[in-house]
Amino acid sequence: MENLSQVNIYRTRHYKKSGPLWLIALLILSFALVFVAGDWYVCAIYKECAKPKAVANNHFEEIYFKPNQTNVNLSTNLISAYPVLQGISENGLTKNQELIVEGRYYKNETEALGLKRASNIDALLKAQGINAATTLRATYIDADQGTFTKYDSFYKGAAFKVENKVVDTFKINNQTIYYALNSSASNESATVLNFLKEVSERYKSGAIKSVAVLGHTDNLGAEAGNYTLGLKRAKVIGNILASYGIPQELITVESKGENSPAATNSTFEGRALNRRVELITK
Numbered sequence: 260m261e262n263l264s265q266v267n268i269y270r271t272r273h274y275k276k277s278g279p280l281w282l283i284a285l286l287i288l289s290f291a292l293v294f295v296a297g298d299w300y301v302c303a304i305y306k307e308c309a310k311p312k313a314v315a316n317n318h319f320e321e322i323y324f325k326p327n328q329t330n331v332n333l334s335t336n337l338i339s340a341y342p343v344l345q346g347i348s349e350n351g352l353t354k355n356q357e358l359i360v361e362g363r364y365y366k367n368e369t370e371a372l373g374l375k376r377a378s379n380i381d382a383l384l385k386a387q388g389i390n391a392a393t394t395l396r397a398t399y400i401d402a403d404q405g406t407f408t409k410y411d412s413f414y415k416g417a418a419f420k421v422e423n424k425v426v427d428t429f430k431i432n433n434q435t436i437y438y439a440l441n442s443s444a445s446n447e448s449a450t451v452l453n454f455l456k457e458v459s460e461r462y463k464s465g466a467i468k469s470v471a472v473l474g475h476t477d478n479l480g481a482e483a484g485n486y487t488l489g490l491k492r493a494k495v496i497g498n499i500l501a502s503y504g505i506p507q508e509l510i511t512v513e514s515k516g517e518n519s520p521a522a523t524n525s526t527f528e529g530r531a532l533n534r535r536v537e538l539i540t541k
Contacts, residue, residue, distance in 0.1 A: 322380065322417040327368055329375045332416070337387055343419045344384070347391055352421065357392040360384070361418040363400050373397025380417050392424070434458075438492065438534040440479075445495050445536075455496065458538065459503035469509045471539040472497045477530035478517040490514035492536050 321340035323332050338344045347358060362377030364370065377395040384393070400415065428439035429448040436451055445451040461467050474489030474496075490512070497512040522529035 324376060324416045326365070327372065329372060329379055331376070331379050331383055333383075337383060338389070341419055343421060344389060347389055347421070352391045355424055356421050357394055357424050358384075358389070359396060359418075359420045359422055360393050361396045361398050361420075363398050363416055363418065365400055370397045370399070373399070376416065394422075434538040434540065436496065436536045436538075437531065438536070440530075440534065445492065445499075451496075452499065455499050456503055458540070459500060459505055461540070462505045462509075467540040469511070469541050470497075470500060470505060471511045471513070471537075471541075472500070473519075473537040473539065474512075474514045474516075475519055475521070475533055475535045475537070476517050477533040478520070478524040479530065482517060486514050486516035489516045496536050496538070 321333055321335050321337070324330070325332070333340075338348050343358075352358065360377045360381050362373040362375070362380060364373035364376070374395055374397045377397060381393050381395060398418070429445060429450045430437040431450060431454045436445060436454070438445070458467070458470065462470070472493045474491070474493030476485040476489045478485070480488075493512045493514055497507075497510045500510055501507045517524075517533070520529075520533045521535065522532040524530050524533060
């Protein structure tokens with residue numbers, strides 16, 4: 260009896276000493292089983308062991324990228340993967356249409372990376388016979404909008420859509436920008452942007468010290484509305500100049516509205532000359 264008691268005492272002491280070790284081992288084993296089960300679930304159920312696969316019809320785009328890389332990954336034929344490209348391949352575009360090629364970028368990536376992706380996609384389009392007019396864009400996608408996989412790839416690497424071309428109706432003469440009727444979107448005009456870049460370079464070279472921006476309109480519509488439109492046009496130009504490196508304090512912005520016409524408002528041609536923004540440099 261005494262020997263049995265000693266054995267029980269030994270077992271109790273041994274358990275107390277080894278108990279924490281067994282508990283730790285059990286926890287490690289549990290975590291390992293959870294990880295293995297999760298990995299098997301992703302591979303076996305979602306088939307994401309090697310590369311992204313379709314998670315649902317109409318929700319998967321065949322172009323995808325590795326983080327911070329620009330090489331185009333494509334699992335099927337590019338044109339057949341996107342209905343809009345199929346339509347262009349079969350019917351082409353009208354002369355007033357263009358294909359928008361969107362390269363997407365995500366958290367911890369840059370806009371320049373998105374544009375490079377769009378450029379690489381565009382080159383792939385050309386190689387596969389899509390020779391339509393294209394415009395490249397970079398679009399940031401929030402992390403919760405992108406579909407990431409645990410294998411460091413993501414879906415939704417690109418998007419395509421057809422838009423009507425923006426017609427550049429702006430004209431420049433003697434540091435004056437002439438506008439089409441009711442227009443104020445000079446920030447979308449290559450003609451205007453190139454002119455303003457030249458003005459900023461003149462400032463950087465020391466040729467000019469300040470810029471006054473004066474907005475004008477024709478006399479169609481209410482006088483108050485024309486004043487507001489003239490000011491809006493002038494502010495857009497002033498902001499572009501500031502973005503190109505001319506300090507904001509050296510740029511003055513003013514609206515003359517319809518009150519300082521350069522020509523008669525009684526003809527279409529005269530009104531076209533009155534819709535303008537003047538740059539006065541010193």
